[in-house]
Each structure stands twice: as C-alpha cells, then as structure tokens.
Amino acid sequence: MITVEEALAQVLSLAPMPVPELVPLDQAWGRVLLEPAISRMTQPPFAASAMDGYAIRSCDIGQPLTVIGEAAAGHPYAGPAVAGMAVRILTGAPVPDGYDRVIMQENVLREGDLITITDPAGGNNIRPAGDDFRKGDQFAPGRRLRAADIALLAAMNIPAVTVSARPRIAILAGGDELVSPGTAPDPGQIISSNDLAIAALARQSGGEAQILPIARDTEDSLRAGFAAAKDADLLVTIGGASVGDHDLIGKVAAERGLDLAFHKIAMRPGKPLMAGKLNGKPMLGLPGNPVSAIICGMLFMQPLIAAMQGLDDSRPLLKARLAQDLPAEGNRQHYLRAALQDGDDLPLIRPFPSQDSARLSLMARADALLVRPANDPPRVAGDIVDFMPLSG
Numbered sequence: 001m002i003t004v005e006e007a008l009a010q011v012l013s014l015a016p017m018p019v020p021e022l023v024p025l026d027q028a029w030g031r032v033l034l035e036p037a038i039s040r041m042t043q044p045p046f047a048a049s050a051m052d053g054y055a056i057r058s059c060d061i062g063q064p065l066t067v068i069g070e071a072a073a074g075h076p077y078a079g080p081a082v083a084g085m086a087v088r089i090l091t092g093a094p095v096p097d098g099y100d101r102v103i104m105q106e107n108v109l110r111e112g113d114l115i116t117i118t119d120p121a122g123g124n125n126i127r128p129a130g131d132d133f134r135k136g137d138q139f140a141p142g143r144r145l146r147a148a149d150i151a152l153l154a155a156m157n158i159p160a161v162t163v164s165a166r167p168r169i170a171i172l173a174g175g176d177e178l179v180s181p182g183t184a185p186d187p188g189q190i191i192s193s194n195d196l197a198i199a200a201l202a203r204q205s206g207g208e209a210q211i212l213p214i215a216r217d218t219e220d221s222l223r224a225g226f227a228a229a230k231d232a233d234l235l236v237t238i239g240g241a242s243v244g245d246h247d248l249i250g251k252v253a254a255e256r257g258l259d260l261a262f263h264k265i266a267m268r269p270g271k272p273l274m275a276g277k278l279n280g281k282p283m284l285g286l287p288g289n290p291v292s293a294i295i296c297g298m299l300f301m302q303p304l305i306a307a308m309q310g311l312d313d314s315r316p317l318l319k320a321r322l323a324q325d326l327p328a329e330g331n332r333q334h335y336l337r338a339a340l341q342d343g344d345d346l347p348l349i350r351p352f353p354s355q356d357s358a359r360l361s362l363m364a365r366a367d368a369l370l371v372r373p374a375n376d377p378p379r380v381a382g383d384i385v386d387f388m389p390l391s392g
C-alpha cells in the first residue's frame, strides 16, 4: 500500500491542463483566473476630491474666499483658477485645474457666496490620478476570483475574463442496496447518500457535478454507467472498490482500459481508494463506506478538481492539543473524526469514541479530522497533534 502523500501526488499527476473559457465578469466569481487581465483604465482617471467641501488654492488660506462654481461627481468644473476664489466640490468630483486642496465643509463657515476657513489643518483631501491603479497594470492569474477582485476588474473596465472551464465530474454510485432519497426502501435496502456528498464536494471545488443513475451490482449496469460518463472530465465511482464478490468497479474499469495508478492506500478510512486514467481522463474509485467516501473526496478528489483548474488546493494542517490519551496507531495514516474546543494556547481536540466509517452522523458532527501518521506511538493528553478543520 502506498502512503497518502504518494497517492495524492499520483492523483494530482492525472490532472489534465486547465481549459480556458472567456466569461463575463458577472459569472466570474469563484472561478480561477487563467490569464493576466490588463487594466484599460487609470483610477481615479483624474485628481478627485475625497470630501464634500471647497476646492481652494493653499496660497489663499487666511482670507475669505468667494465661491465661483461647483464640481460634482460626473460634472466637472471647467473654469480657470482665480486668486481668492473657491469652487464648491463634492466627493468623487474632479478637482478643477489650479486648485491644490479641498477643505471639508465642516471646517468652513459659509455666508452667501463667501466662505471663511475655520480650521485649515488636515491633508489636501485629493486622491491623485492613478492612486489606485493605472492603465496597463496587470491583475495576476492563478487564484479564485473573490468579490473584491470582480469589483477591481470591473473598475479596470474589463468586461470578461479568461478563467478555467469548470471540470465536468460524473459521479457513479453503485450497489443493489441503494435507492434514492424519497424512495421507500425494500428490505435490505438503504438510501444512497454518498453521491450527493461527493457532488457537493465537487461543486465546492468549482466542478460541475452530474450524479448518474445508481448502478446495480452487475457488470452490464456498471458498463452502462461508465458509458454515461464518457463526456465527463473526471469519473468518480463510489463503492464496489473493495474485495467482495460484488466489488466490480476495478474489473469493469480494467476491461474499459483503465491505466491504473494505484488501488489501496495506507489510509484509514479509505483503504480501497483507486485511481487511474480511463480513455485519457482521470478516474477515482472511492470506497463505499460513507465516511471513507467523503474523506477521500476531500483529500483526493477536491485537490484533483482544483488542479484541473490550475490551482494548488492542498489542505493545510493545524495544531491542537489532545484532550485525552490515545493508543498506538496502526499501519495506516488515520483521520479521526473529532470535536474541537478552546484551549489555553492551542485548541483542544477530542476524537469521538467511535470511528466507524459507516457513521455519517459522527462525520456531520465533527469539527475536525485529527490526523495521526501510520505507526504513531501512544499519545497522552496535552500532546500536540495535527488536525484538518472541517467547518467554515
């Protein structure tokens, strides 16, 4: 069995190059910018007032001034600067030529067209042209666009940007016991939940998820499922990855030409994880146990989907102190479902007493996954350990 780190490296190496797509800004939030965006604007395009007040010449301070006109946002004042004169100005308006200061109106006494400056202290309240950015400035690619990024690109007068196309993820759950939520299960049947969780994770990573009809435990049904996924950029199967008589994923994938990278890793839960390339496209075979499927989805599928968009999305590990003693670990890296609480220097982490990989309720309740390396020796309360946060 290969390690989690080796498996992740192999999974990431399956990622094809991101595909560029031009999208209008209004659809660009959360997408990964692939090419630099070049500003078509200088901002502000002119020296602009930062306050509502009066544009004056510094050399006129100390005498009453006459207001000769007004400059408002969108309505510049075009007249020449004249000694002893001031221009009424509003925030965002171009500062008229020849004026070098704006006195905010709170520091001015106005009577008719005459103003007296009551407090000349403070800055010039002028935003110089190009203070924010300049025409030709580059917005660098390589990250997911945030709300402020979209605003900046809009201000740069860039109406559309080149982002990574959303990878299309086909999700194929298989098992004779599985029926969809809302169906009355027959004896021996349960509700299929993994496909929905994996679709949610795929969407969280910027993928376009398609849940295929649940496959039955027959080779023909699985073949039909694989065929239905032929247009997807990534096929993710769930279940049927282990050693049972009905675990047919490996067999059908091999028959369809799977170039297997690995099957089985030193990870708990998640041992039967499978990965490879099928018809030139990546395929992941997730284990069927619900918690195993979700943790493998987070640790392998999400970074793969990110890599397919040109992003490095490795989940950083944080430090916590153990709230209890723990026995020695087995020969697989263990991701234990755990609760977090505030601690003195670091958070306190307490793994749940049950780590059954079928118990979705515990996975849903967990704040974190406590990560223990394979063959970790016994640990005592207070030891510092690694964890991966799950909330937020």
Ligand SMILES: Nc1nc2c(c(=O)[nH]1)N[C@H]1C(S)=C(S)[C@@H](COP(=O)(O)OP(=O)(O)OC[C@H]3O[C@@H](n4cnc5c(N)ncnc54)[C@H](O)[C@@H]3O)O[C@H]1N2
Pocket: 173, 174, 175, 177, 178, 190, 191, 192, 193, 194, 195, 238, 239, 240, 241, 242, 243, 244, 247, 269, 270, 271, 272, 286, 287, 288, 289, 290, 292, 357
């Ligand atoms: N003799 C052995 N048995 C098992 C081993 C092993 O090494 N030797 N590994 C165990 C481990 S670890 C896991 S994980 C599971 C994984 O098995 P499969 O990937 O073949 O998954 P299935 O057998 O199809 O299902 C396991 C379990 O999960 C439930 N399931 C499957 N799909 C869904 C779904 N879409 N929604 C909800 N629940 C699902 C299924 O009903 C089973 O209960 O194998 C162990 N066995």
Ligand code: MOO
Pocket: 267, 268, 269, 270, 271, 272, 287, 289, 292, 293, 357
């Ligand atoms: O590895 Mo299984 O995925 O422990 O439940």
